[in-house]
Amino acid sequence: MRGQPWLRLLFVVLIFAALSVPVWRLTHPAPIAAAATPVAAESTPAPTTISLEVEVTFAGPPPTSFQLKEPGQTILQSGDVSGETTARATWHAHLPKEGVDLTFEAHWPDDAEQTAARIRVSFPTGQTVEKTFWARGAMAEILTVPASPGESPSP
Amino acid sequence: MKRFSILAGCVLALAWATTLAHAAANAPLKVVSLSTVLSDLARNVGGDKVQVIELVKAGVDPHEFQPSPGDVQQVAGADVVLVSGKGLEGYLSRLEQSSGGGSGKFVDVGSGVGPSLRLKEDKKTVEDPHWWHSIANVKKAVGVVRDAFGKADPADGAAFAAAATAYSARLDALDKEIKLKVAELPREKRKLVTSHDAFQYFARDYGFRIYPIEGVSTEAQPSSKDVAELIETIKKQGVKAVFFENIENPKVVAAITQETGAKVGGELYADGLGAPDSDAATYEAMMRHNVTTIVNALK
Incomplete structure (x- = not known):
């Protein structure tokens, strides 16, 4: 049977046919533009939405202006305190596993004494994240709030 | 007359020696730098009391740099050689040998900035030599450079210390500025x-x-x-x-x-x-x- 010419021809054709697919793929890669797909955050889990109590306490006279914000949203600002040494707000936070950086900026008169501001963020569980900053005249500081208190934010 | 000539000759020789010694004392410290970042630190700490010679210039890849015979001569005549360290200068031992070594003039700044990050590369663990992307590391490097300059030129030690303190304060401000920018x-x-x-x-x-x-x-x-x-x-x-x-x-x-x-x-x-x-x-x-x-x- 192996001596039959038509069988030998069929055998060779089948081998060529089988090899043609991988050879075609190797020598004709898909064009780059065709492979481009829109970037989408597939593996990033949706951030947890949580209500957190935020409190800013000034050790001395409150600043002439201040602002506590996360990227794209102000949480607390000067109008919320009106001469008091403590300002509070509820922050409906979207906390990804990486955490959120809060920026605190405040200004006092140029001749003001050195003073301190404490920022405290309280979770519904009763756990808190807080930091105290010292400055004279102006303050610009960062407080990182992790997805769950007690954990370091993951990069 | 003969005695007067000898005396005058002695006075002239003394004056010449004093001038030379004064010039040597006022000559800037010759600092060779193997990294553009170190060159900048050296200028900030040393000011006009140092002459910085950059072997690795801007735009040159320090991973692939190889010193020329002219570079070896510069190193041989230097008072201080600032080395980035942490494995960045693969040519360092050859450079030390070919330039005649030198009693402690090679200053490995990288070893003074704290522990290295270690990364996997080709199934090996390697030191990450890019320590200058941490401002905290650079502040430590400023201290290393200040001490090296003070050791090589004790007369200007106070000036180096003051400049290092001022530059470190600027680095603190830069760190805060970057943190605020990144927080956006x-x-x-x-x-x-x-x-x-x-x-x-x-x-x-x-x-x-x-x-x-x-x-x-x-x-x-x-x-x-x-x-x-x-x-x-x-x-x-x-x-x-x-x-x-x-x-x-x-x-x-x-x-x-x-x-x-x-x-x-x-x-x-x-x-x-x-x-x-x-x-x-x-x-x-x-x-x-x-x-x-x-x-x-x-x-």
């Missing part, structure tokens, strides 16, 4: 795709995750499998931008952006400062340039 970028967006793995110290300090195209050294080229995996990662992580470096060929970055749909984020300075006419001519300017480029592209 949500932490979940701090994903940095760069030409080679040079920003791990920066990532550690400012909460980024790095996805490098090449390894720690620019000599380690990525395989097509590595690039394919990186493309998948960029898509999955939703990375908005990919960055190229001033001394790297941006073609691979361009191809990756085409494949992923991410944009080209801009040029970063990874292995040293930019040219004197660039916006990264000093260490402080380089850090500002890099951070602004990264944050604005990833927002």
Whole structure:
């Protein structure tokens, strides 16, 4: 049977046919533009939405202006305190596993004494994240709030 | 008359020797630097009391630099040689030997900035030599440079110490400025795709995750499998931008952006400062340039 010419021809054709697919793929890669797909955050889990109590306490006279914000949203600002040494707000936070950086900026008169501001963020569980900053005249500081208190934010 | 001539000769010789000694005492310290970042630190700490000779100039890849015979001569005549360390200068032992060594004039600044980050490359663990992307490390480096200059020129030690203190205060302000700029970028967006793995110290300090195209050294080229995996990662992580470096060929970055749909984020300075006419001519300017480029592209 192996001596039959038509069988030998069929055998060779089948081998060529089988090899043609991988050879075609190797020598004709898909064009780059065709492979481009829109970037989408597939593996990033949706951030947890949580209500957190935020409190800013000034050790001395409150600043002439201040602002506590996360990227794209102000949480607390000067109008919320009106001469008091403590300002509070509820922050409906979207906390990804990486955490959120809060920026605190405040200004006092140029001749003001050195003073301190404490920022405290309280979770519904009763756990808190807080930091105290010292400055004279102006303050610009960062407080990182992790997805769950007690954990370091993951990069 | 003969006695007078001898006396006059002695006075002249003494005056000549005094002038020479005075000139030597006022001559700036000759400092050879093996990194553009160290050159900038040396100028800031040494001021006009040092003459900085850059062997590795802006735009030169320090991973691939090899000293010329002229460079060896410069090192031989130097009072202090500033070395970046942590394995960056693979040619260092050859340079030390060929320049005649020198009693402690080689100052390994990198060894004085604290522990190295260790990274996997080609199944080996290697030291990450890019310590200057951490301002905390650079502050320690300023102390190392101050001490080295003070040891080589004790008469100007107080001036070096004052300049180092002033420069460290500027670095503190720069660190705060960078933290505030980075805070504009949500932490979940701090994903940095760069030409080679040079920003791990920066990532550690400012909460980024790095996805490098090449390894720690620019000599380690990525395989097509590595690039394919990186493309998948960029898509999955939703990375908005990919960055190229001033001394790297941006073609691979361009191809990756085409494949992923991410944009080209801009040029970063990874292995040293930019040219004197660039916006990264000093260490402080380089850090500002890099951070602004990264944050604005990833927002």
